[in-house]
Amino acid sequence: MRLAPFRILLGLFCLLVAVWLVMPTLVIIPMSFNEKKSLAFPPSGFSWQWYANFFTNPDWLSSFFNSLRVAGLVAVAATLIGTLASLGLSRMKHAGAGLLRAILITPMIVPGVVLAIGIYAVYLDYQLVGTTTGFVIAHTMLAIPFVIIAVSASLEVFDVRLETAAASLGADRFTTFRTVTLPLIAPGILSGLLFAFVTSFDEIIVALFITSPYLKTLPVQIFTSITRDADPTVTAVGTIIFIATTLIISAGLIISSKSTRS
């Protein structure tokens, strides 16, 4: 084949791209066992001290639990509001549906800093800076587009004749929704829930503005510790998040492959 050198070149190029994509995630892991308080590569020695620091330092722990609490509330609120909106959008007939969908997805496109200064200005007026309520409202707004996209995707492949069938068998609208529609779009709702959680857990720009010494989220704590001193605890946190995510995703894959088999 005359194409062989081209294929090798393509393979090498893509390998390079793959390394470029994965490298930043993987480089964090060895750094987290560094013996010295430095971010120079390669790390020297081996120690658990940065993990110990994460689990004993109140700054890190409280910001971690703040993030969990905010992200948990956001996941529930955004999934509820976003799923309702997707159901409404999928049932709208007129041209307004497209426009409404576009409007509901705009938080993804608006530059983060512009949104952040606006929210900061409003929150200063309403005393919402540094409050859980403030974080949950802002993050829910940012997370709803992801829920709408995920749920709409599963509504698109959903066969509405199933709803008609249930109705023709005498089920009322709510029973139809609960026993037919909901189970079938559940995967979309679940992935929307996950996306919403991650969006909030990972959000930094708005959080940097509306944070206070009393309520810091994990990304804010990470950012300030990076800019203030080269604290390797960040790499330990990164590794923990990476391993937790890997476990959750693998568990999800195993459960879903088992349920499809049975």
Add this chain to the structure above:
Amino acid sequence: MNQTSHTPTAGGDHPRPAGAVQGPQRRLRLAAYPSLLAMPALLLLIAAMGYPLLTVTLRSFSDPAWGLQNYVWFFSTPVNVTVLWRTFSIAAWVTIVCVIAAYPYAYLMTAVGPRLRLVLILCVLVPFWVSGVVRTLAWVILLQDSGIINSVIRLLGFDGVKLIRTQTGVVIGMAQVLLPFMILPLYSVMRGIDLRLVQAARSLGARPARAFLQIYLPLSLPGVFAGAIIVFILSLGFYITPALLGGPRSTMLSTLVQSQVLSLLNWGRGGAMGVVLLVATFVLLALAAPLMRQRHKQASRS
């Protein structure tokens, strides 16, 4: 869309024979039903996005006094114009780098077997598994003067390159963050391309390069456009990556907005910068939307 639009009538068909009195009432409720479901989301959006953006816009015209002085200041200060120009140029570079890296990658994803494809998809998704801020820190580790990339370059016998606190470093870091937004739309378009068209061109005597340029490339362009627009628009608003990887000579507009508001407490000027950024984003989107739609139509027609 066609399927879903049947729902209200399909649901309404059944109860109609039950009684003429119940009919209209039931239909009225169903007609009002769907858009009401989207109301909570819309209200939250107005309160948490619409109102704040309105506040920013108002302050840009009214702080400290009513008028256009903040905009006049913005466009007559050379530093601001330089940063505005640099923001666009960095966004353009990031977009170009993403297209060049993503195109072969997405193509390979369509060309390999299912197992290797899974690996390639994993490589795209793994970056999302670590917090965005942590990933930026990882780039600091990789790009610093004693970092891995410089070590490899020196190992190959070249002089070290200054990467951290430079525009190149910012572009490398940003492009990695945004690459998935380029690869995924490209992949979904390329997966739909009928490869028999390329075979047909080859069988009619076209060289591989010509078959690619005349058949495959035009068919994959909608994916390129879609990805490029998303990447470009998201780059314009980037804040964390340039703040941590860049130096004073690679400041982007977002950083200026932040320092006007948080450090100088100048809401008027910060707001004006924010409005410029916002308007740029939406003008670009408005310009690109019809272009993308047209390309899509073309692709589906052929």
